[in-house]
Each structure stands twice: as C-alpha cells, then as structure tokens.
Amino acid sequence: MINAVKTLGWLLCLLLALPAAARPLSVLSGNLTSSGSDTLANMMTLWAADFSRDHPDVSVQIQAGGSATAATALAAGTAQIGPMSRVMTAAETAAFQRRYGYPPLAVPVALDALVILVNQDNPLPTLRLSQLDAIFSITRSCGDARAITRWDELGLTGAWNGLALLRYGRNSASGTYGFFRQRALCGGDLLPSVNELPGSASVAQAVAASRNAIGYAGMGFHATGVRILPLTDQAGRQVMPDESTLRNGDYPLVRYLYIYINKAPDKPPAPAIAAFMDRILSPRGQGRARQGGYQPLPEPVRLRARRDIGLE
Incomplete structure (x- = not known):
C-alpha cells in the first residue's frame, strides 16, 4: 500500500512538471x-x-x-x-x-507562395516579375518603362490582339495584398483599376469567369477554370511553385x-x-x-x- 501511494505521488509530481501542452x-x-x-x-x-x-x-x-x-x-x-x-x-x-x-x-x-492566375483558355507561357509590375502597378518600380494594358503587348496574337487585361487582386486589409506590393511590385502602388476582392478564392473564381482576366492569390486557393503561370527568373528559367521550388527558394514569391x-x-x-x-x-x-x-x-x-x- 505504501509503495502504491509513493508511486501515485511520484506520478502526480511528474504530471505537474510537464509543459501545459503535454498534460492530459x-x-x-x-x-x-x-x-x-x-x-x-x-x-x-x-x-x-x-x-x-x-x-x-x-x-x-x-x-x-x-x-x-x-x-x-x-x-x-x-x-x-x-x-x-x-x-x-x-x-x-x-x-x-x-x-x-x-x-x-x-x-x-x-x-505558401503567391501565384499568378490566368483563365484556362489563356495561352501565355510565362511572365517576368518586371512584366507583372507593369501590369498591376502605377509606379512600375521594378524597371519596365511602359505599362502593360493589353494581351498582345505580352506577345499574344489572333483573338487576343487588342484585348484589354482585366486585373484582380486582394483588398488592402489582406496580408497577400501587402506581400504582393512589396515583392512583386518592388514596393510600388497598385493601379486603381485593379479589382480588389475580399478573398483569394474570390480572385480565382473571378479569373475563371473572365477570359481576359489575370489575378494573384495564395497557392492554396485555385479553382477549375484557371491556370497558374510560371514566373521567369533572372537566369531565364520558367519556375512553377511546387514543394521543391518553395523549399529551395527558386520560386520568387514564396513566403511563410x-x-x-x-x-x-x-x-x-x-x-x-x-x-x-x-x-x-x-x-x-x-x-x-x-x-x-x-x-x-x-x-x-x-x-x-x-x-x-x-x-x-
């Protein structure tokens, strides 16, 4: 009986010594x-x-x-x-x-990674970060001299010739909005014409619904009808966001x-x-x-x- 009491007391002391998260x-x-x-x-x-x-x-x-x-x-x-x-x-x-x-x-x-979404019918193969800045930013702090407003300015032809870009992004309360400004726009400001939506899922749905749309979102949010664009790095490689490129830092818009x-x-x-x-x-x-x-x-x-x- 004495041994049992001693054992119980020892277990109680051990329990109280555990970190809070490890207790029952x-x-x-x-x-x-x-x-x-x-x-x-x-x-x-x-x-x-x-x-x-x-x-x-x-x-x-x-x-x-x-x-x-x-x-x-x-x-x-x-x-x-x-x-x-x-x-x-x-x-x-x-x-x-x-x-x-x-x-x-x-x-x-x-x-996570911030991804660039286009409609599934859009044949654009890739974008440079400076082009992304020229599409979304009024300040163009990443270096491109001219704003990009039409899909033919990115090399698309045929039915895309003269077709204006329709831009979607997050609202200013979003951390994704702030991250996009700092990393994709080199700290610049977004164009007033960017349609600001309350969630990344909303951005994906809007891009899926419009053939001429482009938007940015967290990688956990994408929907049927959209395609994630690879981004071209300084070495000319087209980099898609995946486990490997996020972990080794090759994808330029990775974040915690x-x-x-x-x-x-x-x-x-x-x-x-x-x-x-x-x-x-x-x-x-x-x-x-x-x-x-x-x-x-x-x-x-x-x-x-x-x-x-x-x-x-």
Missing part, C-alpha cells in the same frame, strides 16, 4: 478566438477540427477578415490567435507592445504564413494556446498544411518554432 487534454476548457488572415482560414478550420476532437471543452471561433485584423484583435485582447500571411509592421507591433510591455510572438506555421500569439518573455503561453500551437506544429498538424494546399515547414524551422513557444 481533458483539463482544458474555455474559448479560443482566432482573428486574421483569409489565406489561412481553411487551414485554421482544419487545425481547429483536429484540436476540438481532443479538446471538446475548448470552443474555437475563427474570424477571417484579413491579416490587418489579427494585429488589431491581438492588441485589443479580443483574440488569442492571430493568423497572418505577412510579418507584422512596426506600427502594429508597437501597438501591441504599448499594452503588454513586450512584442507578440510570431510563429511560422506553413510555407504565421500565427501571432501573446507570449510574455520567459513565460509559457496560456495552456489552451500552447496546446493549439502544439497541434499545429506536430507532424500531424504539418501534414494538414499539405492537405490544405500549402507546404509543411522545413524541419529546422518547425523545431525552432516549438522551442520559441516552450513546447520542447
């Missing part, structure tokens, strides 16, 4: 609110479904108003999880820090997707947040990233993210 799942309860990126909305739904099966007493609510809403909600304390398809700006980080005294923790959760959380230095995050991030950064959770149309993190990045949260 049934002890977690309450609410988790995610507010942020539309690009990550489908992934958040997959991860939340996995999490809820093991933690039925934690209610996970997902709002996808765009990456800009993540920074605002985290700073206000109305969300505990902030998915973003870009890095927070200095102003967004400062707003959070003014309230809490430390910056939010940026956790990479998947690899992030979740920002409130984690004080040298302290663990709240138990429910830790458990949710533990699921996302597990091998199973990263497998969900591939299922959702993105790429899992490189293993060193995944392990470093776990250490930063305190999961290792």
